[in-house]
Amino acid sequence: MTASDAHLQVRDLSVHRGSVEVLDIAEIDIPRGQVTVVIGPNGCGKSTLLGALQLVLHPTRGELLLDGEPMSANPVRTRRRMSAAFQEPLLLSMSVQSNVELPLRLRGVDRDQRRGAAELWLERFGVAHLADRHARQLSGGEAQRVSLARAFASQPEVMLLDEPFAGVDAPTRAGLIADFAQILSVTRPTTVLVTHDRDEALRLGDYAVLLIDGRVRQTGEPLDIFDHPLDREVAEFVGMDNVIERSRWPWPIAASDGGYVCVRSEQLSLSRGSGAVVRKVELIGPMVSVSVDVDGVLLAAQVSRPQWSALGVGVGDEVAVCADAEAIHIIAAEQGTPT
Amino acid sequence: MTASDAHLQVRDLSVHRGSVEVLDIAEIDIPRGQVTVVIGPNGCGKSTLLGALQLVLHPTRGELLLDGEPMSANPVRTRRRMSAAFQEPLLLSMSVQSNVELPLRLRGVDRDQRRGAAELWLERFGVAHLADRHARQLSGGEAQRVSLARAFASQPEVMLLDEPFAGVDAPTRAGLIADFAQILSVTRPTTVLVTHDRDEALRLGDYAVLLIDGRVRQTGEPLDIFDHPLDREVAEFVGMDNVIERSRWPWPIAASDGGYVCVRSEQLSLSRGSGAVVRKVELIGPMVSVSVDVDGVLLAAQVSRPQWSALGVGVGDEVAVCADAEAIHIIAAEQGTPT
Amino acid sequence: ASEINEDELILATTTSLNDSGLLDDLAPIFESETGVSVKIISVGTGAALRMGAEGDADVLLTHAPDAERALVENGDVSSRTLVAYNDFVIVGPPDDPAGIAGMRDVAAALRQIAVHGASGAAGAAAFASRGDDSGTHKKEIALWDAAGLAPSFETDDWYEEVGQGMSATLTVANQRGAYTLTDRGTYLALSTDIAELVPLVEGDARLLNFYSVMEVDSGKGRINSEAAAAFRDFLLRGDIQAMIGDYLRAEYGRSLFIPAGGETESAVAERARAE
Amino acid sequence: MELIWDGIREAARLWWAGDAQIIEITLRTLAISSAATALALVVGIPLGAVLALRRFWGRGLLVASVNTGMGMPPVVIGLLVALVLWRSGPLGGLDQIYTPTAMVIAQLLLSLPMVVGFSLASIQSINPRLIGQMWAMGANRWQVLWLLIRETRLGLLAAVMAGFGGAISEVGASLQVGGNLAGETRVLTTAMVLETGRGNFEVAIALGVVLVVLAFAVNLILTAVQQRRFIT
Amino acid sequence: MELIWDGIREAARLWWAGDAQIIEITLRTLAISSAATALALVVGIPLGAVLALRRFWGRGLLVASVNTGMGMPPVVIGLLVALVLWRSGPLGGLDQIYTPTAMVIAQLLLSLPMVVGFSLASIQSINPRLIGQMWAMGANRWQVLWLLIRETRLGLLAAVMAGFGGAISEVGASLQVGGNLAGETRVLTTAMVLETGRGNFEVAIALGVVLVVLAFAVNLILTAVQQRRFIT
Numbered sequence A, B: 001m002t003a004s005d006a007h008l009q010v011r012d013l014s015v016h017r018g019s020v021e022v023l024d025i026a027e028i029d030i031p032r033g034q035v036t037v038v039i040g041p042n043g044c045g046k047s048t049l050l051g052a053l054q055l056v057l058h059p060t061r062g063e064l065l066l067d068g069e070p071m072s073a074n075p076v077r078t079r080r081r082m083s084a085a086f087q088e089p090l091l092l093s094m095s096v097q098s099n100v101e102l103p104l105r106l107r108g109v110d111r112d113q114r115r116g117a118a119e120l121w122l123e124r125f126g127v128a129h130l131a132d133r134h135a136r137q138l139s140g141g142e143a144q145r146v147s148l149a150r151a152f153a154s155q156p157e158v159m160l161l162d163e164p165f166a167g168v169d170a171p172t173r174a175g176l177i178a179d180f181a182q183i184l185s186v187t188r189p190t191t192v193l194v195t196h197d198r199d200e201a202l203r204l205g206d207y208a209v210l211l212i213d214g215r216v217r218q219t220g221e222p223l224d225i226f227d228h229p230l231d232r233e234v235a236e237f238v239g240m241d242n243v244i245e246r247s248r249w250p251w252p253i254a255a256s257d258g259g260y261v262c263v264r265s266e267q268l269s270l271s272r273g274s275g276a277v278v279r280k281v282e283l284i285g286p287m288v289s290v291s292v293d294v295d296g297v298l299l300a301a302q303v304s305r306p307q308w309s310a311l312g313v314g315v316g317d318e319v320a321v322c323a324d325a326e327a328i329h330i331i332a333a334e335q336g337t338p339t
Numbered sequence C: 001a002s003e004i005n006e007d008e009l010i011l012a013t014t015t016s017l018n019d020s021g022l023l024d025d026l027a028p029i030f031e032s033e034t035g036v037s038v039k040i041i042s043v044g045t046g047a048a049l050r051m052g053a054e055g056d057a058d059v060l061l062t063h064a065p066d067a068e069r070a071l072v073e074n075g076d077v078s079s080r081t082l083v084a085y086n087d088f089v090i091v092g093p094p095d096d097p098a099g100i101a102g103m104r105d106v107a108a109a110l111r112q113i114a115v116h117g118a119s120g121a122a123g124a125a126a127f128a129s130r131g132d133d134s135g136t137h138k139k140e141i142a143l144w145d146a147a148g149l150a151p152s153f154e155t156d157d158w159y160e161e162v163g164q165g166m167s168a169t170l171t172v173a174n175q176r177g178a179y180t181l182t183d184r185g186t187y188l189a190l191s192t193d194i195a196e197l198v199p200l201v202e203g204d205a206r207l208l209n210f211y212s213v214m215e216v217d218s219g220k221g222r223i224n225s226e227a228a229a230a231f232r233d234f235l236l237r238g239d240i241q242a243m244i245g246d247y248l249r250a251e252y253g254r255s256l257f258i259p260a261g262g263e264t265e266s267a268v269a270e271r272a273r274a275e
Numbered sequence D, E: 001m002e003l004i005w006d007g008i009r010e011a012a013r014l015w016w017a018g019d020a021q022i023i024e025i026t027l028r029t030l031a032i033s034s035a036a037t038a039l040a041l042v043v044g045i046p047l048g049a050v051l052a053l054r055r056f057w058g059r060g061l062l063v064a065s066v067n068t069g070m071g072m073p074p075v076v077i078g079l080l081v082a083l084v085l086w087r088s089g090p091l092g093g094l095d096q097i098y099t100p101t102a103m104v105i106a107q108l109l110l111s112l113p114m115v116v117g118f119s120l121a122s123i124q125s126i127n128p129r130l131i132g133q134m135w136a137m138g139a140n141r142w143q144v145l146w147l148l149i150r151e152t153r154l155g156l157l158a159a160v161m162a163g164f165g166g167a168i169s170e171v172g173a174s175l176q177v178g179g180n181l182a183g184e185t186r187v188l189t190t191a192m193v194l195e196t197g198r199g200n201f202e203v204a205i206a207l208g209v210v211l212v213v214l215a216f217a218v219n220l221i222l223t224a225v226q227q228r229r230f231i232t
């Protein structure tokens, strides 16, 4: 991505909360018209980053650029090119309809247009029947959907969404994510989306930024981050259940010392045979999580229930374990032990 | 379960919010020392049910029994046998430590014991380092963990948890769920847990109650509900992606008219062969979602990426589709169209 | 609880008298002699008389002879005795637009103020009335009556009803450059702060200001009649009368109150006219 | 005690009889106190918002001063205003002493700290993240103020009522700067003081009744607004 | 204007010289107004909480009455208390008229509506779900009240300051029921009125200065408490 493709640019940003520096970012370029997902553990600074981009939290240092211009030159105008749905649905004490209309009202959009937009987006997020409700009288998921509708209703250039689907029920969420991808692909706002959910990150994200402890640790395509974490901590965060020191890895592997071998439990396949002993079996919904012992190294594998029953083994039995060469990711020594 | 196994009993409960009846429950028996998960779409009344059990919302009709005694006889005493973590982490404006100690303080527990309990549970939920922080100065996930620690710190007989892990990051969540299962299996409080997450429901729930529109639609073992929904709406809620009218089902099936055939996309396996045409392929993280056309009926299938690449087909190609007989669930006509 | 409280005496008096500070000097002497504590309640004249009528005070010290006589006739008070007197003065702006300075006939002076005020001439001075039914206000009305006039704020632009105490009325008159009728005590106390007002008319016998002590009738309820009688006698005692006469004399160069214990008003007026 | 009944009866009678003077006094009272309260709101709410939301040097002292203002005796305020407006004072040339304008100024100064103090407290108790959300929605300074007022209307209306209550019930300053001139600056409270001094307790109570009924009517309306949208 | 400077100088002089009388009056003022405010808090906060949290018939009217109470003129309250406590009144037998007790009662009645009204507004603006959480944690009635006070201390302290300010600065009622007796019921405000009447403007202003300094000191402390734990 060249700098001109970057719609939003973060340069040398430092944000303090209280007296602690919770964000210290050298640079992020957020591509225009795409979805950038921000991932990272709790308290790593994701919401703080969104707050800074929305010019709501004031950085102690650094520059934020929108289309190459400093965002803080005219904060109100900048904010009006953006919209945000924060982590808690912060609705004002007025009706749902008025809440959704509010950003448009603040921009001086006339009544009819406001009304139309609000109705459209409430409908899309499945809460049109709540339009006349007072905002305090909503269930958790309903409030979240209203907050999303509000963020969309002003059709901004840039959208900042903090865990937009966290409280939404599973089937609706699946539906919304599909819709969402479709909506975004049509109107193509630049979107920054914070999420804890890997599926969401992979399905919606064109680009991902991974924060740990207030610093950018990896950026790139979401799938690439999930499959090729750069260091041990990232590997653990992206759900590599097997992060094994290279020296202990039970199978032969390209030489070079140190570092780690990572593989996801889903990507270890089990078959009838020998080489590993089943140590623990746990049913997790439609999947079976199996802990197997290969030459003293415990590996986690996950197979579907039909596959498991076809295998017909139990704790203490021997099975064959096979790791797809493609699925194995190696972290080089110098990266594996970050300072 | 006999009535005496039921720790909490709900009888003929009706709760209004505003002037609308949002909950109308004939009966629920919540088994002692087990985890009952409450599931259902947004706005179905899950939080309202927890509120009523906590004696915070006042029913317009009905009875709530704890150990067979009416809960409302002595509300304060009853509440002190329980604890709750609500959907939004409702912390008071004091330090994190004081928040966690508060339920114990209200029960007159002495200072040292309180402090010990608070430290223990903050530690377990990974937020011990935040003990002296003011409750307003937390990230979303941090606040949620503090609220959980507070619910656990008083070690109550009954625990009511409303989406306890919604804002917690993925790896921590996996860890917490494992810990949680372990903690509960040791101390065995009676737990009522609201969740949107199928994995959580399956891993933690001994018993499940499914609400739709304020009514109990199905109860039983979580897996049973997920695999054997009683009607179409439940089937859709539990994520049966393929709910096909029996008459349109492309394969032979035991006679009897009407009703639906349901199967989860993960449980349709694809293999080289013919009989179906691939219509759409979507990558979702490590899985591949495939839409196939079998005699004009569109079915959703899901396979892992290695499997998919092994198959080596693309849109327009033919594949063989096979539904495990075990995985197919049939909804009889009279149940399939609920009134 | 309906017994008489023998230890305290409630004295209702007018604000202008209390503001002079005289009673603050006398009360401690009475208290140390009798052991009865005196509660000096300073209110408007009307309120003081009303308190007597309702039995909410034991003894009254006021300066509104006509209204006081009504109380006597009503039987609200069992005695009314003159204690001391001083005089009222008409004060006004030093340039004296109505030209009343030095007049002896107060009624004529008032008529002149009225005529001047009604003329509406540029720089015409107003008259500020207490307008609060106090002793001073009642005196003012009587004087207007003597002048054959009955001005009112509603019909006469030059006539203002302040509706406050003497010092406030003097302040208003001072600010507005208006004439007003004041008791000499308050005028003297305030004279440094109301430089815009000078005495213009004084000396008319009709300007005398009589202070009388009244014992509230014991039939009014829990009246401490014994102490009330003692207080009346105390005020009339020679040494106390002398103290009253000397009060602030050094400061102002003249008596603020002229003792007249037990005398009649007409006798005092007679004597004053003779001077 | 019958005095009170007499007073109420007297109030009804005066009002029924359409006593010109009492009506005039009542209207004047309402006009002066409403003007003072309105000014106090226009100045006080933005000031309260600034004190609540901005951190600057000397803010603590300013907040304490505002709070102290709530305890500023009307007599002190009256005296200060009088000193300024008296002929000898710096603004004596304006000839505003003993006019309704002077009373509006004094009552404004009296109710301002109340309005600022309670706006401050109400706005400070809003979730700061909600204020962030307001900015994030693209509100400018004035729109944020408007939204803050909407959100805190419960507290602000209490402030309005306290401010209006403080203004209309005040007497010390009104006497000093208004002079209680009949037909010019006499309001209900100063008339009451006068009637009390006169010993006309019934009339004083009657005026009090009128004042209380007036305040009650205003507050009934404001309370209706305040409680209207409150939901359990 | 020099009057003010004279007054300030006089205040400093009196205070420096340790003038027994002014110290005595100041302490009495503080004692009476603190007692009245404390009582107002003890009675008013629970009342405000009940009005905020419970729905019952007549509640709206009661709320409006409380709000009206904020506009109750001190003179009306003074007159009513006096009518009750005067010898001729129903409680005249208690001999409490012209005592500090009578003044505490009058000031209590004056500051109570302020405390109730602002407790009501503050408690009503708490998120109702948070109150649910308090109950859910097993708090009994009094513990919930305590937690509500903790949560709303911002608003409540404003109420305390307004209540204290109203009490200490009030003069009409104190004069009527206290009688301004030297050494017994003379407080700063009534002393100010007396000195003003006597033409001792410097002394009056000096007393006013003492009063303002006192109110400022108290409010400085309360403001420090109020703003202490507030975090952006």
Ligand SMILES: Nc1ncnc2c1ncn2[C@@H]1O[C@H](COP(=O)(O)OP(=O)(O)OP(=O)(O)O)[C@@H](O)[C@H]1O
Binding pocket: A136, A137, A138, A139, A140, A141, A142, A167, A169, B017, B018, B022, B040, B041, B042, B043, B044, B045, B046, B047, B048, B049, B087, D232
């Ligand atoms: N304070 C309120 N006043 C009126 N209606 C309310 C109120 N709170 C919730 N409701 C309504 O009551 C119903 C049940 O709400 P509840 O919060 O129990 O849902 P829920 O199952 O917890 O949903 P979610 O998954 O979104 O948390 C919803 O339809 C909601 O709109």
Ligand SMILES: Nc1ncnc2c1ncn2[C@@H]1O[C@H](COP(=O)(O)OP(=O)(O)OP(=O)(O)O)[C@@H](O)[C@H]1O
Binding pocket: A017, A018, A022, A040, A041, A042, A043, A044, A045, A046, A047, A048, A049, A087, B136, B137, B138, B139, B140, B141, B142, B167, B169, E232
């Ligand atoms: N108001 C505040 N005052 C002080 N510190 C704060 C405040 N809010 C958040 N923090 C701290 O700042 C850090 C970053 O918080 P932030 O909310 O950005 O985290 P996050 O990545 O969004 O986490 P989550 O996934 O839990 O929402 C955390 O360590 C948090 O404890």
Ligand SMILES: [Mg+2]
Binding pocket: A046, A047, A048, A087, A162, B139, B140, B141
């Ligand atoms: Mg966050």
Ligand SMILES: [Mg+2]
Binding pocket: A139, A140, A141, B046, B047, B048, B087, B162
């Ligand atoms: Mg809920």
